[in-house]
Amino acid sequence: MDKIRALIVDDSSVMRKIVERSLRQAGVELEKVVEASNGAEALVALQHNVVDLILCDINMPVMDGLEFVRQSATVENAKGVPIVMITTEGSESHVVQALSAGARGYIRKPFTPEQVKEHVVSVLGKKL
Amino acid sequence: MSVDRSFVTRSKEENWMPVLELAVEEVFEIMVGCRVKPVAQTEHPPNEEYTAMIGLAGALCGILTLSCNAQTARQIARSMLGGTDNADTEVADALGELCNMIAGNFKNKLAGTDERCMLSVPTVISGGEYSFHSLADGCSVATVLLFEDAPVAVRLQLQS
Numbered sequence: 001m002d003k004i005r006a007l008i009v010d011d012s013s014v015m016r017k018i019v020e021r022s023l024r025q026a027g028v029e030l031e032k033v034v035e036a037s038n039g040a041e042a043l044v045a046l047q048h049n050v051v052d053l054i055l056c057d058i059n060m061p062v063m064d065g066l067e068f069v070r071q072s073a074t075v076e077n078a079k080g081v082p083i084v085m086i087t088t089e090g091s092e093s094h095v096v097q098a099l100s101a102g103a104r105g106y107i108r109k110p111f112t113p114e115q116v117k118e119h120v121v122s123v124l125g126k127k128l
Numbered sequence: 129m130s131v132d133r134s135f136v137t138r139s140k141e142e143n144w145m146p147v148l149e150l151a152v153e154e155v156f157e158i159m160v161g162c163r164v165k166p167v168a169q170t171e172h173p174p175n176e177e178y179t180a181m182i183g184l185a186g187a188l189c190g191i192l193t194l195s196c197n198a199q200t201a202r203q204i205a206r207s208m209l210g211g212t213d214n215a216d217t218e219v220a221d222a223l224g225e226l227c228n229m230i231a232g233n234f235k236n237k238l239a240g241t242d243e244r245c246m247l248s249v250p251t252v253i254s255g256g257e258y259s260f261h262s263l264a265d266g267c268s269v270a271t272v273l274l275f276e277d278a279p280v281a282v283r284l285q286l287q288s
Contacts, residue, residue: 011249014209014221018159021210059249088232088247108236109229110158 003031004124005050009042009068010057010086015109019055019086019116026117039068046077053124054078056103058087058094069101082123086111144238144269144284151234152273152282159229160207164273164280172272174281177201177256178220180227183248188235190286191262194227198254200278216254224250230282 006023008016016035023030034049036042040063042056054072058065065085072078084105085098095106105119149166156164175197182192196204205214205222214222228250235245262285270283 012221012225014205014218015225017209018225059247061249088228090232090236109232110155112158 003029004052005032005034006030007034007036007042007045007049007051007054008056009036009039009054009060009065011037011060012057013037015057015086022111022113022116023055023120025113026120028117028120039063039065039071042068043071043075046072046075050077051081053120054081054083055086056083058085058089058098066097066101069098069103073102084119084123145271147237148234148269148282148284149271149273151237152230152271152280155226155229155233156273156275159226160204160275162207162275164275166271167274167279169270169272169279169281172274172279174272174279176260176281178223178252178254179258179260180220180223180250180252182227182231182250184231184235184286185246185248187240187244188238188286190266190284192227192231192234192284193260193282194223194230195260195281195283196223196275197278200275200280201254203276203278220252220254224252227252234284 008019010016020033034045034051036045038060056065056068069083082104083102084107085103086107086109088109090108098106104123107115107119153164156162174195176195177198178201179193179195184190184192201219201223204226205219206212208222228247231247266286268283268285272279272281
Protein backbone atom coordinates (compact mmCIF):
# COMPACT_ATOMS: atom_id res chain seq x y z
CA MET A 1 0.00 0.00 0.00
CA ASP A 2 1.18 3.52 -0.75
CA LYS A 3 1.82 5.86 2.12
CA ILE A 4 -1.41 7.47 3.19
CA ARG A 5 -2.41 10.85 4.58
CA ALA A 6 -4.81 10.57 7.50
CA LEU A 7 -7.03 13.02 9.37
CA ILE A 8 -7.69 11.90 12.96
CA VAL A 9 -10.58 13.65 14.74
CA ASP A 10 -11.04 13.14 18.49
CA ASP A 11 -11.41 15.53 21.42
CA SER A 12 -8.88 13.46 23.37
CA SER A 13 -5.26 14.08 22.38
CA VAL A 14 -4.37 10.73 23.95
CA MET A 15 -6.90 8.94 21.79
CA ARG A 16 -5.56 10.68 18.66
CA LYS A 17 -2.10 9.38 19.52
CA ILE A 18 -3.46 5.88 20.17
CA VAL A 19 -5.28 5.83 16.82
CA GLU A 20 -2.10 6.93 15.01
CA ARG A 21 -0.06 4.34 16.90
CA SER A 22 -2.61 1.64 16.02
CA LEU A 23 -2.37 2.56 12.34
CA ARG A 24 1.42 2.23 12.45
CA GLN A 25 1.21 -1.03 14.44
CA ALA A 26 -1.21 -2.34 11.82
CA GLY A 27 1.40 -1.74 9.16
CA VAL A 28 -0.14 1.35 7.64
CA GLU A 29 2.60 3.67 6.34
CA LEU A 30 1.67 7.24 7.08
CA GLU A 31 2.93 10.08 4.94
CA LYS A 32 1.13 12.71 6.98
CA VAL A 33 -1.20 12.84 9.99
CA VAL A 34 -3.49 15.82 10.50
CA GLU A 35 -5.26 16.15 13.85
CA ALA A 36 -8.46 17.92 14.88
CA SER A 37 -10.22 17.97 18.24
CA ASN A 38 -13.78 18.31 16.94
CA GLY A 39 -15.80 18.32 13.75
CA ALA A 40 -15.54 22.06 13.19
CA GLU A 41 -11.73 21.96 13.43
CA ALA A 42 -11.73 19.00 11.07
CA LEU A 43 -13.72 20.93 8.45
CA VAL A 44 -11.18 23.76 8.63
CA ALA A 45 -8.31 21.27 8.42
CA LEU A 46 -9.83 19.81 5.26
CA GLN A 47 -9.74 23.20 3.60
CA HIS A 48 -5.95 23.20 3.89
CA ASN A 49 -5.06 19.53 3.64
CA VAL A 50 -5.66 16.71 1.19
CA VAL A 51 -6.08 13.34 2.94
CA ASP A 52 -6.78 9.76 1.93
CA LEU A 53 -8.58 8.61 5.07
CA ILE A 54 -10.52 10.18 7.96
CA LEU A 55 -10.87 8.48 11.35
CA CYS A 56 -13.44 10.25 13.52
CA ASP A 57 -14.91 10.02 17.03
CA ILE A 58 -18.65 10.65 17.52
CA ASN A 59 -19.02 12.30 20.94
CA MET A 60 -17.12 15.59 20.74
CA PRO A 61 -17.82 19.15 21.84
CA VAL A 62 -18.54 22.01 19.38
CA MET A 63 -19.40 19.67 16.48
CA ASP A 64 -19.91 15.93 16.90
CA GLY A 65 -18.75 13.27 14.49
CA LEU A 66 -22.11 12.64 12.85
CA GLU A 67 -22.56 16.33 12.01
CA PHE A 68 -18.99 16.44 10.71
CA VAL A 69 -19.73 13.53 8.36
CA ARG A 70 -22.83 15.31 7.04
CA GLN A 71 -21.08 18.67 6.54
CA SER A 72 -17.90 17.18 5.07
CA ALA A 73 -19.92 16.06 2.04
CA THR A 74 -19.83 19.65 0.81
CA VAL A 75 -16.07 20.10 1.30
CA GLU A 76 -14.05 19.64 -1.88
CA ASN A 77 -11.08 17.93 -0.20
CA ALA A 78 -13.40 15.45 1.56
CA LYS A 79 -15.21 14.23 -1.55
CA GLY A 80 -14.53 10.53 -2.03
CA VAL A 81 -12.44 10.32 1.13
CA PRO A 82 -13.61 7.39 3.29
CA ILE A 83 -14.60 8.21 6.87
CA VAL A 84 -14.35 5.55 9.58
CA MET A 85 -15.98 6.27 12.92
CA ILE A 86 -14.07 5.21 16.07
CA THR A 87 -16.26 5.48 19.15
CA THR A 88 -17.50 3.99 22.41
CA GLU A 89 -21.07 4.38 21.15
CA GLY A 90 -21.62 0.84 19.98
CA SER A 91 -25.38 0.70 19.57
CA GLU A 92 -26.97 -0.38 16.32
CA SER A 93 -28.76 2.95 16.02
CA HIS A 94 -25.44 4.80 16.20
CA VAL A 95 -23.98 2.55 13.50
CA VAL A 96 -27.01 3.11 11.28
CA GLN A 97 -26.88 6.89 11.86
CA ALA A 98 -23.17 7.02 11.03
CA LEU A 99 -23.47 4.92 7.89
CA SER A 100 -26.58 6.85 6.77
CA ALA A 101 -24.69 10.12 7.21
CA GLY A 102 -21.98 8.86 4.89
CA ALA A 103 -19.41 7.05 7.05
CA ARG A 104 -17.86 3.99 5.39
CA GLY A 105 -16.82 2.08 8.51
CA TYR A 106 -17.40 1.84 12.25
CA ILE A 107 -14.91 0.73 14.92
CA ARG A 108 -15.96 0.33 18.54
CA LYS A 109 -13.58 1.31 21.36
CA PRO A 110 -11.73 -0.56 22.74
CA PHE A 111 -10.10 -1.66 19.48
CA THR A 112 -7.04 -3.60 18.40
CA PRO A 113 -4.59 -2.58 15.64
CA GLU A 114 -5.87 -5.59 13.66
CA GLN A 115 -9.41 -4.20 13.73
CA VAL A 116 -8.13 -0.84 12.50
CA LYS A 117 -6.21 -2.60 9.74
CA GLU A 118 -9.31 -4.53 8.61
CA HIS A 119 -11.31 -1.34 8.25
CA VAL A 120 -8.54 0.61 6.54
CA VAL A 121 -8.03 -2.16 4.00
CA SER A 122 -11.78 -2.41 3.52
CA VAL A 123 -12.41 1.29 2.89
CA LEU A 124 -9.26 2.00 0.88
CA GLY A 125 -9.60 -1.19 -1.13
CA LYS A 126 -5.89 -1.94 -0.90
CA LYS A 127 -3.86 -4.69 0.74
CA LEU A 128 -1.33 -3.84 3.41
CA MET B 129 -34.95 11.54 29.08
CA SER B 130 -36.50 9.73 32.05
CA VAL B 131 -34.95 6.95 34.06
CA ASP B 132 -36.22 3.55 32.96
CA ARG B 133 -37.47 1.88 36.14
CA SER B 134 -36.88 -1.61 34.71
CA PHE B 135 -33.13 -1.01 34.56
CA VAL B 136 -32.97 0.23 38.12
CA THR B 137 -34.88 -2.88 39.12
CA ARG B 138 -32.62 -5.06 36.99
CA SER B 139 -29.54 -3.59 38.60
CA LYS B 140 -30.83 -4.81 41.95
CA GLU B 141 -32.06 -8.20 40.77
CA GLU B 142 -29.24 -9.20 38.45
CA ASN B 143 -25.61 -9.62 39.43
CA TRP B 144 -23.86 -6.98 37.36
CA MET B 145 -20.50 -7.40 39.09
CA PRO B 146 -19.15 -10.04 36.62
CA VAL B 147 -20.31 -7.87 33.70
CA LEU B 148 -18.51 -4.83 35.09
CA GLU B 149 -15.36 -6.84 35.83
CA LEU B 150 -15.36 -8.33 32.33
CA ALA B 151 -15.79 -4.86 30.83
CA VAL B 152 -12.78 -3.59 32.82
CA GLU B 153 -10.63 -6.63 32.03
CA GLU B 154 -11.29 -6.36 28.28
CA VAL B 155 -10.49 -2.66 28.11
CA PHE B 156 -7.25 -3.08 30.07
CA GLU B 157 -6.15 -6.04 27.97
CA ILE B 158 -6.82 -4.32 24.63
CA MET B 159 -5.90 -0.70 25.36
CA VAL B 160 -3.31 -0.99 28.14
CA GLY B 161 -1.87 -4.34 27.08
CA CYS B 162 -2.12 -5.78 30.57
CA ARG B 163 -4.34 -8.33 32.26
CA VAL B 164 -6.04 -7.23 35.46
CA LYS B 165 -7.79 -9.49 37.94
CA PRO B 166 -10.36 -8.71 40.63
CA VAL B 167 -9.10 -8.85 44.22
CA ALA B 168 -10.62 -8.39 47.65
CA GLN B 169 -10.95 -4.70 48.45
CA THR B 170 -10.17 -5.36 52.11
CA GLU B 171 -6.73 -6.71 51.18
CA HIS B 172 -6.00 -4.02 48.58
CA PRO B 173 -7.61 -0.74 49.66
CA PRO B 174 -7.48 1.63 46.69
CA ASN B 175 -5.67 4.95 46.87
CA GLU B 176 -7.71 7.59 45.05
CA GLU B 177 -5.15 10.21 44.02
CA TYR B 178 -6.72 10.12 40.57
CA THR B 179 -10.44 9.62 39.91
CA ALA B 180 -11.87 9.56 36.40
CA MET B 181 -15.64 9.73 36.06
CA ILE B 182 -18.26 9.32 33.36
CA GLY B 183 -21.89 10.28 33.77
CA LEU B 184 -24.62 8.00 32.44
CA ALA B 185 -28.02 9.33 31.44
CA GLY B 186 -31.14 7.66 30.12
CA ALA B 187 -32.04 4.06 30.83
CA LEU B 188 -29.07 3.90 33.17
CA CYS B 189 -28.64 7.08 35.18
CA GLY B 190 -25.67 7.54 37.47
CA ILE B 191 -21.90 7.64 37.38
CA LEU B 192 -19.00 5.28 36.70
CA THR B 193 -15.67 6.07 38.33
CA LEU B 194 -12.16 4.66 38.06
CA SER B 195 -9.65 5.47 40.82
CA CYS B 196 -6.00 4.72 41.43
CA ASN B 197 -2.83 6.24 42.85
CA ALA B 198 -0.68 8.69 40.89
CA GLN B 199 2.06 6.20 40.06
CA THR B 200 -0.47 3.73 38.67
CA ALA B 201 -2.16 6.49 36.64
CA ARG B 202 1.21 7.40 35.10
CA GLN B 203 1.97 3.74 34.35
CA ILE B 204 -1.43 3.27 32.69
CA ALA B 205 -0.84 6.34 30.48
CA ARG B 206 2.67 5.13 29.63
CA SER B 207 1.32 1.73 28.57
CA MET B 208 -1.52 3.23 26.53
CA LEU B 209 0.78 5.65 24.72
CA GLY B 210 3.71 3.38 24.11
CA GLY B 211 6.31 3.68 26.81
CA THR B 212 6.99 7.39 27.09
CA ASP B 213 6.70 9.60 30.16
CA ASN B 214 3.67 11.81 29.89
CA ALA B 215 2.62 15.23 31.10
CA ASP B 216 0.01 15.37 33.86
CA THR B 217 -2.62 16.49 31.35
CA GLU B 218 -1.95 13.42 29.22
CA VAL B 219 -2.14 11.16 32.28
CA ALA B 220 -5.55 12.62 33.14
CA ASP B 221 -6.68 12.37 29.51
CA ALA B 222 -5.60 8.71 29.32
CA LEU B 223 -7.42 7.84 32.53
CA GLY B 224 -10.55 9.63 31.35
CA GLU B 225 -10.51 7.76 28.04
CA LEU B 226 -10.02 4.46 29.85
CA CYS B 227 -13.03 5.21 32.06
CA ASN B 228 -15.03 6.21 28.98
CA MET B 229 -14.24 2.92 27.25
CA ILE B 230 -15.10 0.89 30.37
CA ALA B 231 -18.47 2.64 30.64
CA GLY B 232 -19.17 2.09 26.94
CA ASN B 233 -18.08 -1.54 27.05
CA PHE B 234 -20.19 -2.16 30.15
CA LYS B 235 -23.38 -0.70 28.69
CA ASN B 236 -22.80 -2.53 25.41
CA LYS B 237 -22.88 -5.79 27.38
CA LEU B 238 -26.24 -5.13 29.04
CA ALA B 239 -29.06 -6.25 26.76
CA GLY B 240 -31.36 -3.38 25.87
CA THR B 241 -29.33 -0.76 27.69
CA ASP B 242 -26.98 0.30 24.95
CA GLU B 243 -29.54 2.02 22.74
CA ARG B 244 -30.99 4.11 25.54
CA CYS B 245 -28.03 5.17 27.62
CA MET B 246 -25.80 8.15 26.88
CA LEU B 247 -22.34 8.84 28.24
CA SER B 248 -20.96 12.21 29.28
CA VAL B 249 -17.49 13.44 28.40
CA PRO B 250 -14.95 12.23 30.98
CA THR B 251 -13.89 14.30 33.98
CA VAL B 252 -10.73 13.56 35.96
CA ILE B 253 -9.83 14.93 39.37
CA SER B 254 -6.44 14.50 41.03
CA GLY B 255 -4.72 15.23 44.31
CA GLY B 256 -4.86 13.78 47.78
CA GLU B 257 -7.21 16.23 49.44
CA TYR B 258 -10.64 15.51 48.07
CA SER B 259 -13.69 13.47 48.97
CA PHE B 260 -16.01 11.94 46.42
CA HIS B 261 -19.75 12.22 47.01
CA SER B 262 -22.27 11.08 44.43
CA LEU B 263 -25.92 12.07 44.66
CA ALA B 264 -26.81 8.86 42.85
CA ASP B 265 -28.42 7.01 45.74
CA GLY B 266 -29.52 3.73 44.19
CA CYS B 267 -27.66 0.51 43.46
CA SER B 268 -23.87 0.48 43.62
CA VAL B 269 -21.53 -2.05 42.02
CA ALA B 270 -17.87 -1.74 42.95
CA THR B 271 -14.78 -3.81 42.24
CA VAL B 272 -11.05 -3.56 42.79
CA LEU B 273 -8.60 -5.01 40.28
CA LEU B 274 -4.84 -5.32 40.45
CA PHE B 275 -2.82 -3.55 37.79
CA GLU B 276 0.90 -4.35 38.21
CA ASP B 277 0.30 -5.08 41.93
CA ALA B 278 -1.50 -1.79 42.52
CA PRO B 279 -5.26 -1.56 43.13
CA VAL B 280 -7.54 0.12 40.63
CA ALA B 281 -11.09 0.72 41.87
CA VAL B 282 -14.08 0.83 39.51
CA ARG B 283 -17.46 1.84 40.87
CA LEU B 284 -20.84 2.11 39.17
CA GLN B 285 -23.38 4.10 41.17
CA LEU B 286 -26.95 4.30 39.87
CA GLN B 287 -29.68 6.75 40.73
CA SER B 288 -32.82 5.14 42.10
